[in-house]
Amino acid sequence: MSKPSRDWLKGVLSAYDTIVIGSGLAGMTSANLLAKMGHKVLLAEHHYNMGGLATWFKRKGGHIMDISLHGFPCGMIKTLRKYWNQDISKRVIQLKNIRFDNPQFSINTTFDKIDFTHILRERFGILKEVIDEFFVTARAMNFYDDLVMTTRDLFEKFFPGRTDVWRFLMEPITYANGSTLDDPALTYGIVFSNFMDKGVFTYQGGTDHLIKEMKKELLRNGVDIRTHCMVEKIYVEDKTVQGVRINGQDIVCKSVLSNSNLLTTIEQLTGEEHFDPEFIKEVKKVRLNNSSCQVYMGIKRGETVPHVGDLLFSSVADEYCTDKILSKDVTSRTFSFYYPEIRPGTNRYSIVSSTNARYQDWANLSEPQYKKDKHDLEQSTLDALEKYVPDIRRKVDHVEASTPKTFKRYTLHPSGTSFGTKFEGLKISRDLPKQINGLFHAGSVGIIMSGWLGAANYGVIVANETDKFLRQLSPSLVTASA
Amino acid sequence: MTMEDVRQIILSILADIAPDEDISSIDDNTKLRDQIDLDSMDFLDIVMELRKRFNIEVPEKDYEHLATLAGCVSYLTPLLKDRQLAS
Numbered sequence: 001m002s003k004p005s006r007d008w009l010k011g012v013l014s015a016y017d018t019i020v021i022g023s024g025l026a027g028m029t030s031a032n033l034l035a036k037m038g039h040k041v042l043l044a045e046h047h048y049n050m051g052g053l054a055t056w057f058k059r060k061g062g063h064i065m066d067i068s069l070h071g072f073p074c075g076m077i078k079t080l081r082k083y084w085n086q087d088i089s090k091r092v093i094q095l096k097n098i099r100f101d102n103p104q105f106s107i108n109t110t111f112d113k114i115d116f117t118h119i120l121r122e123r124f125g126i127l128k129e130v131i132d133e134f135f136v137t138a139r140a141m142n143f144y145d146d147l148v149m150t151t152r153d154l155f156e157k158f159f160p161g162r163t164d165v166w167r168f169l170m171e172p173i174t175y176a177n178g179s180t181l182d183d184p185a186l187t188y189g190i191v192f193s194n195f196m197d198k199g200v201f202t203y204q205g206g207t208d209h210l211i212k213e214m215k216k217e218l219l220r221n222g223v224d225i226r227t228h229c230m231v232e233k234i235y236v237e238d239k240t241v242q243g244v245r246i247n248g249q250d251i252v253c254k255s256v257l258s259n260s261n262l263l264t265t266i267e268q269l270t271g272e273e274h275f276d277p278e279f280i281k282e283v284k285k286v287r288l289n290n291s292s293c294q295v296y297m298g299i300k301r302g303e304t305v306p307h308v309g310d311l312l313f314s315s316v317a318d319e320y321c322t323d324k325i326l327s328k329d330v331t332s333r334t335f336s337f338y339y340p341e342i343r344p345g346t347n348r349y350s351i352v353s354s355t356n357a358r359y360q361d362w363a364n365l366s367e368p369q370y371k372k373d374k375h376d377l378e379q380s381t382l383d384a385l386e387k388y389v390p391d392i393r394r395k396v397d398h399v400e401a402s403t404p405k406t407f408k409r410y411t412l413h414p415s416g417t418s419f420g421t422k423f424e425g426l427k428i429s430r431d432l433p434k435q436i437n438g439l440f441h442a443g444s445v446g447i448i449m450s451g452w453l454g455a456a457n458y459g460v461i462v463a464n465e466t467d468k469f470l471r472q473l474s475p476s477l478v479t480a481s482a
Numbered sequence: 483m484t485m486e487d488v489r490q491i492i493l494s495i496l497a498d499i500a501p502d503e504d505i506s507s508i509d510d511n512t513k514l515r516d517q518i519d520l521d522s523m524d525f526l527d528i529v530m531e532l533r534k535r536f537n538i539e540v541p542e543k544d545y546e547h548l549a550t551l552a553g554c555v556s557y558l559t560p561l562l563k564d565r566q567l568a569s
Contacts, residue, residue: 037530037534038534045517075521078523081525082499082523084525186517457523459521460526461523461526464530466530467530467534468533468539469531471533471537472539
């Protein structure tokens, strides 16, 4: 933590056009865009690192652990090029060996439409016409669609009773955005289609390199970046944003773009009293998404790991089942293997195991129990990994686990949610500016605006709204009408 | 600004958004989406760029007018006719 003597706000201006709260990918992308559009932007981050969940940590022995660099859709290349810069976008590389291993099947795939079509035909015996129609249906979904159909309905329609096919189609998306069979089908269709476009991609250089490059770009565009700066309050008068309080200091601004959790933004930072009671009723219905546990394994210097896959969806559960995936009694794990190609020149390997998890399973344990459960999680993960990397215990020299409590501590998200809110959060997020002039939110809401690509693109969409708002404050804006 | 000026502006915005596409071969009356790889984020970029360059706000309900190059030109020319091209 910061020393109390240091003034992290030294030299700050008395007023800004926009104050962005939080430097997740949505917050950083919107800050960058707004600065490029000519606005005066302050980016406030409570942590010492930027990136939100797009983050990493270092440990003795030269280990660097990536938290969420598991893989993103091809669209990220375009997003990085357009809203960041060419050099950043050129570092995106494809992960070609996506692997499934569970009691129902063991499959390697490039995770794109051509390969999936082939596998669904040859391996699962699905008719070509059905596969094609499924892809067309998933691709055609957009977020104006009705929400009645769930992903379960969608699968039941195309692949009735084929729980093996459901697992093949669903498991990766559950890990990508926390969605379940009971979420609206479109939250599945959009994300699945994004990946199926061309496969799974990652960033060469690692998360640390990406965030460092993004920071440079933000500074080049004139964003005032302040780490160790906690936004404590958003000031509102007459339904209009007036400013914020950061580390006890008041700063005036015309607009706030919060990349803090949606519910935190409304209930804690702003205060329910500033919103219509009807709106707050809807806010109360917004469900948080689940959280995660991770186990980070650093491989000794000089040791190697065979190429067993880039992403490995492993499970010992009989069938895909949301409850089992969330259960503390872990049966499903996604292993992200980080080979030396990720950080060329370092010749180092690390492996990160991710499991979806519930906050309440971890929040109320006694300290000794919490420590023991974390230790057990580390050990059972090593046991599970032994199947794919024999002798893993000899190769590894750093093992560490994180839980929903860890996620909460670093992101400040309620219940440590690692995928924001469920789908109903999107409408609330979009409607914030109708409640309070100059108040905007961008961050993981509703599953489709989640993940690296979703978060960055949602940052762009909301930056556009913020820019429109700021320009309307000056009378020169001409609104076209045909 | 003439219709041709407006056309050139749209093409230059498209060239920035889709640098890998052959902008010169775009047909004015065919949907842009059917000719070059544009998604909804790209259309948002066009709207943001128009606001940045000319202080013009295109309301969401009017996005349909931007579907073809000819549509863009006829929609935007009346709004830009009194403007000078930036040197």
